[in-house]
Each structure stands twice: as structure tokens, then as C-alpha cells.
Amino acid sequence: EIIPRSILMTTFEGIHYLLCALGDGSLFYFNFNIDTGYFTEKRKVTLGTQPTVLRTFRSLSTTNVFACSDRPTVIYSSNHKLVFSNVNLKEVNHMCPLNSEGYPDSLALANDGTLTIGTIDEIQKLHIRTIPLGESPRRIAYQESSQTFGVISMRMDLQDSNGLNPTRPSASTHAAMMSSSSSGKVTMGTSTMGEHSAGDEVEVHSLLIIDQHTFEVLHSHQLMPNEFATSLISARLGEDPCNYYIVGTALVHPEEAEPKQGRIVIFHFHEGKLNQIAEKEIKGAAYTLVEFNGKLLASINSTVRLFEWTTDKELRLECNYFNSIVALYLKTKGDFILVGDLMRSITLLLYKPMEGTFEEIARDCNPNWTTAVEILDDDNFLGAENSFNLFTCQKDSASTTDEDRQNLQEVGMFHLGEFVNVFRHGSLVMQHSGETSTPTQGSVLYGTVNGAVGLVTQVPQEFYSFLQDIQSRLAKVIKSVGKIEHSFWRSFHTERKTEACEGFIDGDLIESFLDLNRDKMQETVKGLQIDDGSGMKREATVDDLVKTIEELTRIH
Secondary structure (H helix, E strand, O other), X not given: OOOEEEEEEEEEOOEEEEEXXXXXXXXXXXXXXXXXXXXXXXEEEEOOOOOOEEEEEEXXXXXXXXXXXXXXXXXXXXXXXXXXXXXXXXXOOEEEEEOOOOOOOEEEEEOOOOEEEEOOOOOOXXXXXXXXXXXXXXXXXXXXXXXXXXXXXXXXXXXXOOEEEEOOOOHHHOOOEEEEOXXXXXXXXXXXXXXXXXXXXEEEEEEEEEEOOOOOEEEEEEOOOOEEEEEEEEEOOOOOOOOEEEXXXXXXXXXXXXXXXXXXXXXXXXXXXXXXXXXXXXXXXXXXXXEEOOEEEEEEOOEEEEEEEOOOXXXXXXXXXXXXXXXXXXXXXXXXXXXXXXXXOEEEEEEEOOOOEEEEEEEOOOOOOEEEEEEOOOOEEEEEEOOOEEEEEEOOOOOOOHHHHOEOEEEEEEEOOOOEEEEEEOOOOOOOOOOOOXXXXXEEEEEEOOOOEXXXXXXXXXXXXXXXXHHHHHHHHOOOHHHOOHHHHOOEEOOOOEEOOEOOOOHHHXXXXXXXXXXXXXXXXXXXXXXXXXXXXXXXXXXXXHHHHHHHHOOO
């Protein structure tokens, strides 16, 4: 093992601990019996990658430990279990408590170049910083090379006799630099209904380039009249070393049921300037753009199209897929493409680079009105639909018949009660690679139109059955508001069918066990069987269940 760099003995909630931090950023901790002098229950977590220094401090009359490292962490106890909470600082070399009239219950934190004085929040939570734009952000992309965010925004301008005038100051009208698209290169069609009368409110879409650190709007690029931005990514294309912001748009006219024209516009932000490198006229709205094996994948109205980036810095169409109503969402993994359709649920495509074609591998035959999709792994796919439900589909690669192989089976159904409009692989907390008894795999975040953020993770079948048993017990012990049965609320419900929840565990209900009093906990656990680690079953205790559920809470 690596040499210990910091050792600390402390007491949390009446339990004595020895903490030993090593030079590689890992931490061992032991329970210490003060009467016998024995150490028990050796555990290990990884806090960072550099030597860690341990220091105690008091917050709200309780003792906590601050682990100074390249990933600073606060260690505290909850329900007699140690919790490791990340601090929103990049690096801390030393820490000492500071309690003065000017800085009560504070900490002084030092690294190589700065001294920071601050306080620690009472609980681990998301740190939210609001950046007022004065207009509505619609899409966002991060570009590491330029240390900027690209943001598609929309503001409302007022039409008067002199033209369009902003109704209030906003980010796109007060940027450090500004530019706009001209309609000279794009055939605008013969529409005469695009002109606005005096007093009309008109949507104006812009691409904002925002500094990652200061959140200053460095550049604002205004799109053409009647041009709505529908998608935005940051990507590298082909052998080109530059990172580009790529915007997909639609030209929207009131008399058209759906857009018939649009653009894919490629921008390069360098040394404070945003330059338009190329644009491609398209016949429809570019609902989604994805960087795909060095090429650009786009869903345009009912089609999926793959574009190649040439040495002349132009987009050249390589292949198409036409079998959709409206292809709204795209996700990729390797050569596989998951298409989320407005009405036809999800379809799995395979790109064949040698032939330069798409092949449809399988599709979900249920008519779900899709609102977001994600690829969980090679055979499992997650979707959300407009009746506030989640569903999962599975590809049966081992089936002996072509019909079964081409059909994505719905294996999971769950009523969330929220309209999901985005899925992303990721996590809100740093995952400590310590000992854990909860075998979760992967982490997909979702966002809803009401502003909620949630997480979906996968568990093995045996652990799923164990959690399902706990869920059914808790549903009997905890009475819901309005006496609505838990199984009824979580049933997959649409206008045409209602089916029982399947393949999902309600994490909120599982975690509510920790809020029960001891008697209710005992009632829930009574008769519950748990694996003893050797493959045999034994009766679970309250402490067993508290430990398991607390470890589940740490994944978010």
C-alpha cells in the first residue's frame, strides 16, 4: 500500500473512528472500540488522486472532518453511517476553522495561489447559480477548447414603423460583439405572410457565446427573420482539428404545416470572434444534430441524414433514412443510432460504413408519442412519452426468428408524472470507488419541463427483486396523500391503455424508508430476507436496510 500521509481519530454520533489518508488519495477508516483498543469494520474510499490531509471542524454543534486534496471532501455522519460530500472547490491544500465576529463558524481554505474564507452548507445539495439573460435559452452546448458555452436563445421584439425593436435589454442585444445572418444566400420561397404588422410581437433567435468562467456574453449572432434555431452542438468533424459550434434551424411560415426549409450553419469561435465557416440548405427543420464518427448526423423532418465534412469545408450528403413520421431525437453508440419519432416510438438503425448506408435493425411497434430517448447499453433503450410515462425496450439479439429480432420488446413501464424532455448520461455527484453492496450500473439523468432533475440507473435482476419486495412493503406502511394506491399511481397510463408498472423501482419510495421512525422501520423489515454474503439467506435487520438504502442515496 501507499504510505499514510494523515491520520485522525474522531467521534461521530457517539461512534469512535480512525481515519487514515494515503498518498494516492484513498482513505481507510475503521471503527475503534475505546475499551478493547481493537479496530473493526475496515473500509476504503477513494477521495482524490493526491495526498490527503485530514482536519476537524465543527458545524451546527457537530464534528465534521475536512479532507484537503485535489478533490476536497467533507466527511460527516448520518444515521450512524459516514457520508462523503464533495465541496465545490477545485483544490484545497490546507484548512483551519475560523470563528470571529466578522466570520462566524467559517473555514479558511488555502491552495497554492489563493486563500478562501467560507462556510459549509448544512446538507449536501446542488449548487445553483442563476445567470440572467433577459430572454429564453432553448439549447446549450459546451466547448472545452474555447472554454465557452454556446446557447441558443429567443427574445420577443416589437414590430413598429421603423422595423423590429427589442422590448427590453437582454443578452443578445448587449453582447461584447454582435453579428447577424443575411437572407442573401438562402432562397426564402414565395411566402408573403411572413411580413408583420405594426404592434406584432416577433420571435428573434440568436446564438450566444458565453465565457465559461465569467458568464460574460462574448458574441451574439442573430439569425434571419422567421428563422428558428432548433438544435445546437459543439463538434469536431473529419480530420479538421477545429472545434465548431453547429446550429440547426428551420424557416417558419404561418401557412406551412411544417417547415419546408432550414439551414445547418457551422461557426468557429476563436480569439474572441465568431466566424461563419459554412452553411447547408436543407428541406425542413434540423430537429437534432449529433457528431457521429467524425461526421454530422441530423434528423430533418421525417428523415435521418448523414453528412460528411469535406476538405473544402462543406457538408456533403452521404446517406438517408426515410421511414419516420417526424424524427425528433437521435442518440448514438458506436455504429448504432436510436431514433425517437413523434408518433412511432423508437427505432434502432445500424450505419454500415463500407456501403455508406443505414440498416433498420429493430423498432418498437407501440405508438408512443416520444419526448426523449437514450441508449442504456447495447441491448436496452430508454424512452419518455407525452403522457408522462417512462418505458424501456430490449433488443432480442439471440432470437431465432427475424420477426422477433426486428421487434424491440417493451420490458419496462413506469408513470413518472412529469413531462421528460431530455436524457443525458452523467451524474450529479462524484462516484467514490469504495466498498458498496449496491450493484448499480450506469447513470442517466433526466430533465422535465417543470424543472425537475432525476436519475435512472440499472440494477441486476436479484437486487431488483429485493428492492421490489421492499417497495411493496413500504407501499403498505406509508399512506399516500389522498389515499392513492402506489401501484395505481405508477401504472403506465395513456389515452388508449393502462398497464401495471413493470421493470422499474420507485427510488423516492425506497428512500422514504430513511424518514420512518424506528417502529415503522421494524414493521417494514419484518420477515425480509437478505443475502448474507455467502449465497445463503438470513433475516434482514433495520441496520441492514438502512445501510443498503443509504448507499443507494449516494449515487445522486
